[in-house]
Amino acid sequence: MPGAGNGMTAAHTARALHDASDELRVSELSVVFGGLAALDGVSLSVAKGEIVGVIGPNGAGKTTLFNVICGFVRPETGTITFRNKPLRHHQPHDLAKLGIARTLQGVGLFRGLTVVENVVAGAQRRVRAGIVSAVIGGWRSSREEMALRRRALAILEEMDLDEHADRFPAALPYGIQKRVALARALMSDPDLLLLDEPASGLSEHQMDDLGSMVRELRSRMGVLLVEHHMDLVMSTCDRIVVLNFGRVIAAGTPAEVQRDPEVTTAYLGEDVSAVHQNAGDDGDA
Ligand SMILES: Nc1ncnc2c1ncn2[C@@H]1O[C@H](COP(=O)(O)OP(=O)(O)OP(=O)(O)O)[C@@H](O)[C@H]1O
Ligand SMILES: [Mg+2]
Numbered sequence: 001m002p003g004a005g006n007g008m009t010a011a012h013t014a015r016a017l018h019d020a021s022d023e024l025r026v027s028e029l030s031v032v033f034g035g036l037a038a039l040d041g042v043s044l045s046v047a048k049g050e051i052v053g054v055i056g057p058n059g060a061g062k063t064t065l066f067n068v069i070c071g072f073v074r075p076e077t078g079t080i081t082f083r084n085k086p087l088r089h090h091q092p093h094d095l096a097k098l099g100i101a102r103t104l105q106g107v108g109l110f111r112g113l114t115v116v117e118n119v120v121a122g123a124q125r126r127v128r129a130g131i132v133s134a135v136i137g138g139w140r141s142s143r144e145e146m147a148l149r150r151r152a153l154a155i156l157e158e159m160d161l162d163e164h165a166d167r168f169p170a171a172l173p174y175g176i177q178k179r180v181a182l183a184r185a186l187m188s189d190p191d192l193l194l195l196d197e198p199a200s201g202l203s204e205h206q207m208d209d210l211g212s213m214v215r216e217l218r219s220r221m222g223v224l225l226v227e228h229h230m231d232l233v234m235s236t237c238d239r240i241v242v243l244n245f246g247r248v249i250a251a252g253t254p255a256e257v258q259r260d261p262e263v264t265t266a267y268l269g270e271d272v273s274a275v276h277q278n279a280g281d282d283g284d285a
Helices: 009-017 062-070 092-098 115-121 129-137 142-158 174-186 204-217 230-236 254-258 261-266 272-277
Strands: 022-033 036-047 051-055 077-082 100-103 192-196 222-226 239-244 247-252
Touching (some): 022 062, 022 222, 062 100, 100 174, 115 142, 142 174, 204 230, 222 230, 239 261, 247 254
Parallel strands (some): 051 222
């Protein structure tokens, strides 16, 4: 890290790239949109039980990185490996069987399904909004269906959402919908959870709850947390990677990143610890 001067530079930079315990490794990813480099040589990794944050100003490339890992966007160059297996032509619907789950920027729940049905849908390998009701009500054996429903209800209970199980998403406050989206992602019992701005639109209190929830997941999975809200990222992540204009400009522990001058500059000279107050409210809802 530039200018760190605290004795952790070489070892730390190496850790910020790759380590034998890594589950997810992303190396030298580049993505170009219409001549603009959305990602430019981005490398990072997530080990089992580790929470890695990706932060950066609007347009820095965070969602693009997320979309490449999910298989929505193909990179021009670079590699992704998960548990030492290269992911080359994977599609979003392959993620569940690989052991990866995600929530998207915004909410993305199925409007025509109740909360518990949405969570059950998280167990599906291939889900399309139109067919999911038929899948749930149709060719599944009723025993399998009951087991999935019980599991979904257990997750909802664990996340304090059980009272909403039979409601439709549109009837619920935004913060609750975001939690349901997280519950749905957990339904596939992933080894790696990818979260794109899970805190957008949440109140401070809801954000604290989300932070505790994510920290509790650490014992079961690795987490890649793309997020604007500094408070949440700083209090939740083991390591943080900072993107700006598609490049990694810093990586390290929350404390290291917070005092990195390049990071402060990227956030227009604002005090990084105060950035959460005016970022993240960009209305992706
Ligand atoms: N599908 C696309 N086509 C063209 N350009 C795109 C596309 N997706 C993203 N971009 C551009 O790539 C750059 C990175 O965008 P990206 O959405 O990854 O940023 P971000 O860090 O997630 O921003 P935010 O904090 O606003 O969510 C931006 O300049 C954006 O305009
Ligand atoms: Mg984004």
